[in-house]
Amino acid sequence: MTPLFQALTLQLGYNATLVAIGAMLLGVAAGASGSFMVLRKRALVSDAMAHATLPGVGLAFIVMVALGGDGRNLAGLLAGSAISAGIGLLIVDWMTARTRLGEDAAIGAVLSVFFGFGIVLLTVIQTMSGGRQAGLESFLLGSTAGMLLADALTIAVGGALSVAAVWILRRPMTLVAFDEGYARSLGVNVRLTDLMMMGLVLAVTVIGLKIVGLILIVALLIVPAVTARFWTERSASLIWISGAIGGLSGFAGSAMSAAYADVPTGPVIVLFAAALFVLSLLFAPLRGVVGALIRHRRFQARVHRRQGLLALARSEPIHDPVTLRLLRSEGLIRADGVATEAGQDAAARAVRDEWRWEVARTRHKDTALTGRYDGLTPIESVFTPDEIAGFDRLIAEGQT
Amino acid sequence: MGAEFVQLSLTPILIGVLASIACALPGNFLLMRRQALIGDAISHVVLPGIVLAFLVSGTIAAVPMLLGAGAAAVIAVALIEAIKRLGRIEAGAAMGVVFTTLFAGGVLMLERTDTSGVHLDVEHALMGSLESLIWLEADGWASLTDPAALAGLPPELGRIAIACLIVVVLTWLFWRPLVLTTFDEGFARTIGLPVAAIGFGLVVAAAVAAVAAFDAVGSIIVIAMFICPPAAARLMTDRFGVQVAWSIAFATLSAIVGYVFAGYGPLWFGLYDAVSAAGMIATVSGVILALACLFAPRRRRLGEGRGSA
Structure with a gap:
């Protein structure tokens, strides 16, 4: 031993x-x-x-x-x-x-x-x-x-x-x-x-x-x-x-x-504690550096995806390489940048979400709810289906 | 008395005074920026720096030691800043984590390394050996003009003199931006001063002073001189320029009185051996600060009357 x-x-x-x-x-x-x-x-x-x-x-x-x-x-x-x-x-x-x-x-x-x-x-x-x-x-x-x-x-x-x-x-x-x-x-x-x-x-x-x-x-x-x-x-x-x-x-x-x-003894105890500190600083799920980095990358990806989809819906060309790579890897656009069927669906959904939020923000003065609009949060996660149906009616009225 | 004084006491006193001034000058700015404990942190991390330098270079020559210690100080400051930002940790705690860890690493390396052949141990690093920096070649005041005797001056004197000069010149050159960033960071930023760079430069200058002083007098004096003379001076006046002058006076006084007490004080109490000069200089600076806390004219915060205490 x-x-x-x-x-x-x-x-x-x-x-x-x-x-x-x-x-x-x-x-x-x-x-x-x-x-x-x-x-x-x-x-x-x-x-x-x-x-x-x-x-x-x-x-x-x-x-x-x-x-x-x-x-x-x-x-x-x-x-x-x-x-x-x-x-x-x-x-x-x-x-x-x-x-x-x-x-x-x-x-x-x-x-x-x-x-x-x-x-x-x-x-x-x-x-x-x-x-x-x-x-x-x-x-x-x-x-x-x-x-x-x-x-x-x-x-x-x-x-x-x-x-x-x-x-x-x-x-x-x-x-x-x-x-x-x-x-x-x-x-x-x-x-x-x-x-x-x-x-x-x-x-x-x-x-x-x-x-x-x-x-x-x-x-x-x-x-x-x-x-x-x-x-x-x-x-x-x-x-x-x-x-x-x-x-x-x-x-x-x-x-x-x-x-x-x-x-x-003393220095070894301290160094052992310090090693635990460094590990926690890097890898703790809640506040660790690696965790924060991953969350940041995910957030970035969501922003790129959303902006890319909105650009597709408006038939604008996309130049940002990160956005292009992201949309391609999800099968939303073809290699030449033209939207696939799934891409068109996703783009349409993104535009609908924007419209709904637009209406929601004019109708609801409650900032606790509408304050959560950041261009990324799906409206379904904030409002009930009934309310969203209401927004859709208002959109339809506005267009006719 | 004259010859013996020049031989045994003149150089240690000079080194003590120069080291004290070199630390007290940047200490004034650190005090006003509420970064007084940076000096504490730097003096702890100097140890791993010199041990690493010894492991790499294999000697305890001054230049590698100074480089190692300086590098360690800069790395420590960068680490503190990184941990503060990455981990969203309060400054004091981040500092506590970094300097204790680096110091522990230094002690461990020192214990695991064979340093029996060289003079390198923790106690020496803490207490310095001011008493041993004597000028054997001197035989009286006349030696001050004798080139042969001057060549025998302890090399620490030259190094600390250069470091002190660098600190004085830097303070003089950058006085205005330093004062501006210290007292009104927002205004300094609006007139286009590189605030962060000036802050970092100050810390580096403090590190230079700390490392050079450490080489000669050990880390106790370094920490004490970064804080005690500027703090006592702060209680004497409301004007920053005057405060700096007071702090230099207090630093000089601490070094001289402390050295004399350490060397001759025990004789007055019937003891025969001298006590630690570094410890005594720190003690004297503390006594000066205590007196300032009790009696100095500007000891209270603004708006706090004499009666309200």
Whole structure:
């Protein structure tokens, strides 16, 4: 058996299994909570938060060592990172609300300054006795190699709790993410919901530090949500599709990284999610590029066919090569451009349709119906047979 | 003090100042266009660019690195635009998708490549090595006129000086169209300015600045300098020209104070080793921005009185 297969089927040892499950839960929580951030158009706020965790990690280490404890205690480091990420988030909000600077500037400022200060703290820690072995750099890009059982358990439990929180909070968060005003009119506390959403994202960021790292955790929040958007127009399914994509990426990425040496966990998880994104961008039936292209070509063909038929009916010559090819391939004209019998029928029908629409638009002031006239929609799909019979009578009267 | 200062501190400070100015100048325009995070995105995608350049060229010589990083920055900007249009995705999310993916790709390539023989790793890319850009050949201020000693200047100084000059000249040349497209795109279009091309040119200029600065000082300074000095300057004045001048002053101040704090600050606290200069410069720029947010004369939006805060 290849190591990859072993890893995917959870046969690579207890720790690797626990990490894979933890990464999967983390991915589900990140995908689901990230979808609210993306819908609320605040995707990059989470990037500021993620970078703002670094000084917290450093300070927590220094404090824990100063108190005589083990500086590498994961729970302590994560608590520190949560506090400084929270402060970073508050500063972003404060700068956006209280100064003339935009949210993007606030995000960039918090991100770079907190990160820079964190790097300063890391260099301080390196000069402390025993600090060189702290391995705090692993929080930048994540590292699951040599993870302790307790750490893996912390991540798995944290991921599970976050998923549960998403499930409990899904209603108010969906409402606020889609339509803030409507949510407020229903009595939803928008400010509180926003805060809970941010709290959830903060929790995911902190839990993800050890596996994905603070530079790339934002990808796990954004990429699945953006990918899921290609597959659905419904908010309820968006959350869980996004969660599934995140979970799949987390699981597959951590398994691959466990199976091969030199394959860092965080980047592989992110690249796996990115591959799913590219596939969805191209091939998702609803909003994918290929689907849109096919729909566009079909629309073009309908326009050419219609215009060609109307030209036939008026016995005008057709010069457009696309129209000629289209009509020929449908057997509506002969090679020399003269209409076949089927072509004459189709042309007559097209002209009748135009006449009927003409009458319909003068008789019906209802733009909801007549507004659908685009020269392509068959009138039978808008009006009832009775109404169309009525139009035909009017046409007949007009001609006599 | 003099000789030691010239040898150990003069060139890093100069490089820091030039890099900061090169980033802060285009940062002003990006800030006003609400594209401040482009700098963030560019500095992330520089990593895959230099790794690819290393894989292709097999060296870490400056020219291939700069070309690779510049190409990566331009490709990233094009990708962001493409994804935004093709997928109908909001700009922030599209940016987040592109730069994290490219960065992840860069890290993966780096880990899978044997770079043990060369100085190329993620931490170096993030933090730079400003402290190591010393001028060993110098033995005092007199060395500034000594050709033999000048030949020993770190090559990063020359490169960042050229990049800074390019950015300054471009800003000066295209000042009017840049300002017009930034503040009134509709009007700029009606008088026939190529709005899209100017926007793209600005991003390319920012990429040039970012890549050259990155080479010398790492990506933390790049992101911080794109945003913090222009943002602080924005809170000082309502006039854009004055804002640009303030931002250059703030960038210079951050670089000098940051470097001095990183080198000598720990001594004042009884520690012996210097801390990261890049990190400290970013921190100082953040402190300046924080002070500006609290006290600057034009910190509030128009129409918002002192009492309403």
